[in-house]
Amino acid sequence: MxxxxxxxxxxxxxxxxxxxxxxxxxxxxxxxxxxxxxxxxxxxxxxxxxxxxxxxxxxxxxxxxxxxxxxxxxxxxxxxxxxxxxxxxxxxxxxxxxxxxxxxxxxxxxxxxxxxxxxxxxxxxxxxxxxxxxxxxxxxxxxxxxxxxxxxxxxxxxxxxxxxxxxxxxxxxxxxxxxxxxxxxxxxxxxxxxxxxxxxxxxxxxxxxxxxxxxxxxxxxxRGLLDGVIEVTVTEHPVHSGLFGGPVLDANTILARIIANLHTADGDVAIPGLDQTRWAEVAYDEEEYRQQIGAVQGLELAGTGGLADRLWNKPALNIIGVDTTSIAESSNSIVHTARAKFSMRLGPGMDPQHAMDTLTAHVQNTPAFGATVAVHPGEQGKxxxxxxxxxxxxxxxxxxxxxxxxxxxxxxxxxxxxxxxxxxxxxxxxxxxxxxxxxxxxxxxxxxxxxxxxxxxxxxxxxxxxxxxxxxxxxx
Ligand SMILES: [Zn+2]
CATH class of the missing domain: 3.40.630.10 (Zn peptidases)
Incomplete structure (x- = not known):
């Protein structure tokens, strides 16, 4: 043309x-x-x-x-x-x-x-x-x-x-x-x-x-988007932490270990198979970014590669909500179930369904002391x-x-x-x-x-x- x-x-x-x-x-x-x-x-x-x-x-x-x-x-x-x-x-x-x-x-x-x-x-x-x-x-x-x-x-x-x-x-x-x-x-x-x-x-x-x-x-x-909920259950009901605590980890602790395993030590998303296919032409100013997000003094930025690539072209994964016992409601009992909602952004070239499948497998493969771990898929956008x-x-x-x-x-x-x-x-x-x-x-x-x-x-x-x-x- x-x-x-x-x-x-x-x-x-x-x-x-x-x-x-x-x-x-x-x-x-x-x-x-x-x-x-x-x-x-x-x-x-x-x-x-x-x-x-x-x-x-x-x-x-x-x-x-x-x-x-x-x-x-x-x-x-x-x-x-x-x-x-x-x-x-x-x-x-x-x-x-x-x-x-x-x-x-x-x-x-x-x-x-x-x-x-x-x-x-x-x-x-x-x-x-x-x-x-x-x-x-x-x-x-x-x-x-x-x-x-x-x-x-x-x-x-x-x-x-x-x-x-x-x-x-x-x-x-x-x-x-x-x-x-x-x-x-x-x-x-x-x-x-x-x-x-x-x-x-x-x-x-x-x-x-x-x-x-x-x-x-x-x-x-x-970026594309997908979200879902990770649900951990350790016992059928809450139990007294004094009488039963020790041999069983509570659902919050297991959920925290699973969440911690979602990122590498550098802060990159640890889900395999989400390869970057595009690189930004411009440099995003780090000071400006810190100001825009209101970063606290001393905050280290997560992930590797250029800042614009981390914002546009690489995957990003956040936990956006947690359901567990609130501090006000807490008692000396072992929390038996907890849920976390994740929200993941995908760079160009990444397929939401593939990302959901690999994320689910990654979560399921995280050592969790045999607790029941379910991943409930939510919304997806390419x-x-x-x-x-x-x-x-x-x-x-x-x-x-x-x-x-x-x-x-x-x-x-x-x-x-x-x-x-x-x-x-x-x-x-x-x-x-x-x-x-x-x-x-x-x-x-x-x-x-x-x-x-x-x-x-x-x-x-x-x-x-x-x-x-x-x-x-x-x-x-
Ligand atoms: Zn608008």
């Missing part, structure tokens, strides 16, 4: 020219305050898809998103909720669609309108539901993750209409999900039931992070890697570089976005681009989440450039 920038009509702009890039920047300049106002409006909705939260604001949020795209003149705007066989409902999603003309390509623009709970209200310096600007950043829950993604898509489509005319012909489908933060449980069902509506040549997922405020990034790998040779990713990197005025880099992301694997499976021939409006200071999911407004501006410019080139370039 080669790109040809030659244009048929004399009055059609050349989307690669300096003039066009300037026109795009001017357009964003002129409309920026209105775009920020749209974002502030979306932030007012407490759009939580978690169980136990009022669903009404989530529905209102979906309606507000639908209205934004109706106002762009989209003829087809669907507000959709899936239901499973247990009668459970998905978060409300929006699909807005404008079909391609002739043989022009179609792009699917993804973001999500649901957000994380605000957590500790005391820790917020501003009202999380009132977007507040301070020193060039917009604070509030969802300002970055991922309501900014919605306004980036919205602004880019509007700019395309105004700069190229309504008949630009590019097929545009917008998919704004309403349950990403709860793990997109209905995503595969959405894709299956609306495959026709959602089919696209290129998919832009605006839900990731940039390397810094000054340096844009295209996320080209995501890692994701963008083909380095993809034409769409080269176009996106170019557009990001022009918008920021500095070269875009490729990064991995330590987090997992399980639905990305669903997208790859449903649309194996589509190019998937992970862009984003976050930066290292965004604090998504935490108190004082914020968005850098210059990043928002550049993200919109980059998306306009990419969409215009997709609309006007002749793809052979």
């Amino acid at each position: 080669t790109m040809n920038a030659s244009l048929s009509a004399a009055n059609t702009p050349n989307p690669h020219s300096q003039e066009f890039i300037s026109a795009v920047k001017n357009w964003v300049d002129q409309h920026f305050s209105g775009i920020v106002t749209d974002l502030c409006q979306l932030v007012t909705y407490r759009s939580l898809a978690f169980d136990g939260y009022d669903r009404a604001p989530l529905e209102s949020s979906a309606a507000a998103v639908a209205e934004l795209f109706e106002n762009l003149g989209f003829k087809q705007v669907h507000q959709l909720t899936e239901t499973n066989s247990d009668g459970e409902q998905s978060g409300p999603a929006i699909i807005a669609r404008s079909p391609a003309q002739g043989d022009k390509p179609t792009v699917l623009l993804y973001a999500h309108h649901d957000v994380q709970p605000v957590g500790d209200c005391e820790a917020w310096e501003t009202d999380p539901w009132v977007a507040t600007e301070k020193s060039g950043r917009l604070y509030g829950r969802g300002t970055a993750d991922d309501k900014a993604g919605i306004v980036v898509h919205h602004a880019a489509i509007r700019a395309l209409q105004e700069l190229l005319g309504d008949d630009h012909g590019l097929g545009v489908t917008v998919f704004i999900e309403g349950e990403e933060e709860v793990g997109s449980p209905f995503f595969a069902q959405f894709l299956q039931e609306h495959q026709q509506l959602l089919a696209a040549d290129t998919i832009i997922v605006a839900d990731s992070a940039n390397w810094s405020v000054e340096i844009p990034a295209l996320t080209t790998s995501l 890692p994701f890697v963008v083909e380095a040779t993809s034409q769409a990713s080269a176009m996106m990197k170019q557009a990001l570089s022009e918008a920021w005025g500095t070269d875009a880099i490729e990064t991995g992301m330590g987090g997992s976005i399980p639905f990305v694997a669903d997208l790859v499976e449903a649309f194996p021939n589509a190019s998937i681009l992970l862009t984003g409006i976050e930066d290292p200071d965004t604090k998504a999911h935490s108190p004082n989440e914020s968005l850098d407004l210059s990043v928002l501006r550049h993200a919109i410019e980059a998306e306009i450039l990419l969409l215009a080139r997709m609309a006007l370039d002749h793809v052979e």
Whole structure:
């Protein structure tokens, strides 16, 4: 496939020219305050898809998103909720669609309108539901993750209409999900039931992070995820530690020995067969990392290899919860059963099922004094890697570089976005681009989440450039 920038009509702009890039920047300049106002409006909705939260604001949020795209003149705007066989409902999603003309390509623009709970209200310096600007950043829950993604898509489509005319012909489908933060449980069902509506040549997922405020990034790998529970039982019931203790180790101690055996002395994951297949191009700054995690004085970092590789390309394994007798409930008896939940991140090229099998075998082979040890598998999500040779990713990197005025880099992301694997499976021939409006200071999911407004501006410019080139370039 080669790109040809030659244009048929004399009055059609050349989307690669300096003039066009300037026109795009001017357009964003002129409309920026209105775009920020749209974002502030979306932030007012407490759009939580978690169980136990009022669903009404989530529905209102979906309606507000639908209205934004109706106002762009989209003829087809669907507000959709899936239901499973247990009668459970998905978060409300929006699909807005404008079909391609002739043989022009179609792009699917993804973001999500649901957000994380605000957590500790005391820790917020501003009202999380009132977007507040301070020193060039917009604070509030969802300002970055991922309501900014919605306004980036919205602004880019509007700019395309105004700069190229309504008949630009590019097929545009917008998919704004309403349950990403709860793990997109209905995503595969959405894709299956609306495959026709959602089919696209290129998919832009605006839900990731940039390397810094000054340096844009295209996320080209995501770690996979699996979790499960290790359960240890030593006796049928608790027994008195004075009368019976000595010849029997309690379940906590055996569980601790099993957990200790999950890592090598260096702190690398000790599960065999999880080989690294990709190496990071950039160096992650150790001091910055220590600061981001709030490392205590003297903490030694675990694992071997580059820090970026340990964050993106190697497996990582953590114990995220333990069920045992609490200290308050403890008595002089031998704890007979204990459980630990593990969460494991997988680098590109690692298969979740294989990892679960080898982890289970490793746990079962750990000496445990013959205690009954069970591993109960939980969720799984595959890692994701963008083909380095993809034409769409080269176009996106170019557009990001022009918008920021500095070269875009490729990064991995330590987090997992399980639905990305669903997208790859449903649309194996589509190019998937992970862009984003976050930066290292965004604090998504935490108190004082914020968005850098210059990043928002550049993200919109980059998306306009990419969409215009997709609309006007002749793809052979
Ligand atoms: Zn997100």
